[in-house]
Amino acid sequence: MPVVPTYFQQDMPVISRPDQAPVATPSTLPIRKHKFPAPKLRVHLDDIGHEGSSVFLSNIKGNEDLEAQVQNVLNLLYTHDSVRPDTRSVTFVFRQYQGLAYTTGTDLDDDHKEIHVNLAYLTRVKEPRHEILGVICHELVHCFQWNAEGTCNGGLIEGIADWVRLNAGLSATHWKQEAGGSWDGGYQHTGYFLEYLEQRFGTGTVRKINEGLRVGKYDEKKLFGGCCDGKEVEELWKEYGHELKKKEAEKAAEGGEKPTTTEEGKTIPTDTPPKHEDAQ
Structure with missing residues (x-):
């Protein structure tokens, strides 16, 4: 088994709790096979006196944790020789506004990203280190993923971000698998499907x-057909639903319980930039 480089070893508390992990959470974290060049990382605390700033500083080692999540994202989405977006810097802006978190390009150009996180939100989470790293991981995906030249289905974009978060061992404890509605509902709904x-x-x-979204406009049939043995995504979604029902029935039979319908997980949208009048 490869030795994990020392720059990923941390003295901070573990970030995953197996007893609270969702059903589909991988049992092990991904092996970081390659150390990718990292962009310039900056942190801006809008109000050092805010309780949320204290929560962030008390739970996150900026010189290690932020780059570790960059490496998580890049190793899950790319190989060492893949063509990747030319993201040159990421600035984490912690401020108070009406929302949770979102990612945007800067006024300079789109190769420089900003991830905005609501300080007030950080004061409300039960497991701040795990949740902050999970949100950061999700938002970092938006700094590095392809999006079919801006035409990709938004649900798929958000689903890929939560799939990376899931495989980085940072899934939220409220996440649940379910197959109701459409496959492109986004976030963990689509993340578990992926x-x-x-x-x-x-x-x-x-x-x-993700690679299929690098060049050209979004073509759902071509994208999934090329990655999933020619199958259409709607067919795959139905098969996914049948698979979940089968597992539920098997689990109920083992426990002597009646099968129950799958509970829909609570989705917390994180990527809608606030309107100007909502900023504080």
Whole structure:
């Protein structure tokens, strides 16, 4: 087994709690096979006296944790020789506004990203280190993923971000698998579906989906057909639903319980930039 480089070893508390992990959370964290060049990382605390600033500083080692999440994202989405977006810097802006977190390009150019996180939100989470790293991981995906030249389905964009968060061992404790509605509902709803595709069609399937969004406009049939043995995504979604029901029935039978419908996980949208009048 490869030795994990020392720059990923941390003295901070562990970030995953197996007893609270969602059903589809991988049992082990990804092996970081390659150390990618990291962009310039900056942190801006808008109000050092805010309680949320204290929560961030008390739980996150900026010189280690932020780059570790960059490496998580890049190793899950790319190989060492993949073509990647030319993101040159990421600035984490912690401030108070009406929202949770979002990612945007800067006024300079889109190769310089800003991740905005609401300080007030940080004061309300039960496990701040785990949740902050999870939110940061999700938002960093938006700094490095392809998006079909801006035409990609938004649900898929958000689903890929939560798939990375899931595989980085940072899934939120309220997440649950379910197959109601459409496959592109986004966030963990789509993230778990992508994990199903990854397990069914082999390691690297989501990486292929991301690569398929690098050049050209969004073509759903071509994208999923090329990554999933010619199948259409709606067909795969139905098969995913049948698989979940089968597992539920098996679990109920083992426990002597009646099968129950899958509970829909609570989705907390994180990526809608606030309107100007909402900023504080």
